[in-house]
Amino acid sequence: MNAESAAPARRRLSRAEAKARTRSLLLDAAARVFARKGFTGASVEEIAEAAGFSIGALYSNFGSKEALFLELLADRHTDRIAEAAQALERHPSGTGEAAAELSRLLIAVADKDTDFAPLQAEFWLYAVRNPEVLDTMAANQRAPRHALEQVISTSLTRHDAPADVSAEAVATVVAALFGGLVRQRRIDPASVPEELFGDALRWLFTGIRTGAAAPSDTDDTA
Template identity: 65%
Template sequence: MSSESAERPRRLTRAEAKARTRALVLDAAARTFARKGFAGASVEEIAEAAGFSIGAVYSNFGSKERLFVELLSDRASGQVAEAERILAEQVEAGQSPLLALGRMLTEVADKDTDLGLLQAEFWLYAVRNPAALDTLAARMREPRDALAEIVSGALDPRSPGAGTSPTAVATVVMALFHGLVRQRRIDPASVPDDLFGQALGWLFTGIEADPPPRPSPGP
């Protein structure tokens, strides 16, 4: 085999090329939506920023709204996967996973500066458009359910709160995370590096100390 053929880059498969296109479009969409807002950003601008045709954007996502929903879902899924990795590493090393998760929040708030803007932008759009609200809620259940699996493993089965719904806890954790990310962008000093980890500690301590409320008896 000649050195020229050895150095020739491998051609991407159809699936790899599609995944690469989607990733580049999502990155371009994040920048464009954060800068111009959902209403102000056009598919043409996003396609140009990604280096593809408008047709490539529509063939992969179908519409601007679906592109935005996919973007938020992709970011949330990535955060849950990162949280799972951090927890596994910290438990194996005998360190505090909650403090590590606190550091994760500050990194997201300080480095992924578009995240809070994207969440706020689509929340405003979705609450004014019920169809979009339903779509966003459905797509965000996947990362929430993945987080619920992590929460389920973190709850002490011997504690009074062992019967607490992992899905309910995951919902609170996600809301806490996103709220603190936004607050740190507004006032960094009010959300120090370890606050999210401390807040998670307070949450789980409270859950494990108190049993979940019993359902009301039927008539």
């Protein structure tokens, strides 16, 4: 028996597996082309060619260049949230180690993922000028935002936050803080030292605890 006949036959991918592989390759190609050309400068033809597929395959999987970018954006957000959740799971007491890990995550995004922050800013401006895209952008970010809310909800419980503190509202603040500090770090690195994000999170949760412990304006102090 020769080596060729002895080699195991390659398993044929199922329809679902083939579709997932195609989507993954298109997303990888899109990330490269967007990084090189920007959102408006990149074309669906270039992305499809870079992935090794037809334009029809791109449209059948994503529908539009905007939808492709939003999927890429949601994947990035989901990955970051997963990293944050892992940091908090490693340090469930909410100690300085968790804050330090989250700070390092922000610095890595700001200093190493240098192509994507400008792309997000470019797409945000594009979406603001195209309200139908803005609506789709909001809808597409709900899943990663919900995942962040779950992480925040766990942290609020650990910090003995009052029941009326909304995990959704705190998640909105944390996401805005992260994105804002990433942009500021890109503009002026010295103004956003490595520990700042972790410090800001401690300030936020300390304020929540302090607010919970403070007497209400309606308390009868007479």
